[in-house]
Amino acid sequence: MSTPALAPRFDALDPNVVEDPYPEYARLRAAGPLCRIGPGSWGVTRLADVTALQHDPRLGSEFPAGYHEVSVGDGPASAFFQRIMLYRDPPDHVRLRRLMSRAFSPAVVRQLRSYVEELVDELLAPALAAGRMDLVPELAYPLPVRVVCRLMGIPPESTEDVRRHAMNLGRAFTAVVPEHARAEADVAVRWLREHLGALLDQRRARRGDDLLSRLLDAEESGDTLSHDEIVDNTVFSFFAGFETTVHMITTGAAALLSHPDQLDRLRADRTLVGTAVDEFLRWDAPIQGTARYVREPIEIGGRTVRRGRVLVLMIGSANHDERRFHRPDRLDVGRADNPHVTFGGGAHLCLGAFLARMEGAVVFDRLARLAVLEPDGPTVRERDTPFRAYASVPVRIG
Structure with missing residues (x-):
């Protein structure tokens, strides 16, 4: 049709x-459930359709090799994307996710909470003495990076190198990657695979209380993870474990700074921290869209999208759909009815969602306790990234 x-x-x-x-998303939603993005690529704009398609077996996450090669070249980064569970379909995705999920279980995350609380206090202490800080380099980046390094058993002396290479890899998570970013992503994949592979070999000889050791121990129904699968998916999990959280913290903080009434509300009732975190994730989602490969023809809004095409589930647009959210462009830290799709859904629901929410709850609880939290200059958007991100969020605190 x-x-x-x-x-x-x-x-x-x-x-x-x-x-x-967001104004452009509103225009697209008003026009219909689909928009054109590029050759053979369509965007899905409305929440109901995005939610349904996250569970639709006619869509897959495993793209032909040529798709990744067009996007990022034919080097190590392209091969890496073809191996990680983000871009795998059943049965491989089911097996990888089942085993990887043990390392990100709610029980494991709960054990980290006291460490996260201590770390947030440690990172805020110098800023409180100085009366000001830039939330991006001084809190939003070091917190989740150090947390995920602790979770995975990455030594503190390696943290900065691992973070730098993971950030370069992160810039390759986009439809078409510039040449300079392709080269950086290839270097990053080589370095991360070599570094984490060496750590994995150490854990084979001597187990620890960390993700790498748990993955080596993980076994279900006689199925295990191979060395390469552990290395590749640990590299991906490291990146996924901090990148989205960084941007959730910065976009949430920027939102509060531009909505002082909501900051006052959170200060008056810190039990709203949980709903506030989800509202930050909805209001300005770090990841604005996720691609799916059309394996069978599918009809959306009277149009048939043919096999071999790409559907981009437009998370940012869906999270502002006025058909489902009351006053979607209004920030509401107490929004209880909030079925946002920032963490995805279906088989690809984000493994790190529980960890991200916990870190966000600790951060915004601490920030809400401050007597002074106000802008100390303009916020600056990060441009060289596929995420909704900030390069700088300067604040006065006390």
């Missing part, structure tokens, strides 16, 4: 969209 009207086109690189995509 086809319709005579041409679906609107979405340009994610338009400077106005980069700065604030």
Whole structure:
């Protein structure tokens, strides 16, 4: 089935969209459930459709090798993307996720909470003495990086190198990666695989209380993870374990700074911290879209999307769908009815969601306790990234 009207086109690189995509999303949703993104690529704009498609077996996450090669080249980064569970379909995805999930279980995360609380206090202490800080380099990055390093058993002396290479790898999680970023991603994959592979070999000889040791011990129904699968998926999990959390902290803090009424509300009732974290994730989602490969023809809004096409589930647009969210463009730290799709859904629901929520709850509880939390200059958006991110969020604190 086809319709005579041409679906609107979405340009994610338009400077106005980069700065604030939400008015454009509203225009696209009003026009229909689909928009054009590029050759053979469609965007899904509305929450109901995005939610349903996250569970639809006609869509897959495993793309042909050529897709990754067009995106990031034919080097180590392309091969890496083809091996990690993010881009695998059943049965491999089921096996990898079942075994990897043991390392990110709620029980494991709960054991980290006291460490996270102590770490947040440690990171805030110098800023409290100085009366100011930039939340991005002084809190939002070091916190989740150090937490995930502790979770995985990465030595403190390696933390900065691992973070730097993981950030370079993160810039390759986009549709078409610039040449300089492709080279950096290839270098990052080589370095991370070699470094984590060496740590894994150490754990084979001597187990510890960390993710690598748990993965070596993980066994279910006689199935285990191979050395390469552990290395590749640990590299991915390291990146996924800190990158989204960094941006959730910075976008949430920036949102509070621009909405002082909501900061006052959170100060008055810190039991709202949990709903506030989910509202930050909804209001300005760090990941704005996720791609799926069409394995069988699928009809959306009277249009048939053919096999071999790409559907981009537009998370940022879905999270602002006025058909489901009351006053979606209003920040509401007490929003209880909040079925956002920032962590995905279905088989690919984010493994690190529980960890991210816990870290966010600790951070915003601590920030809400401050007598002074106000802007100390303009916030600056990060441009060289596929995420909704900030390069700088300067604040006065006390």
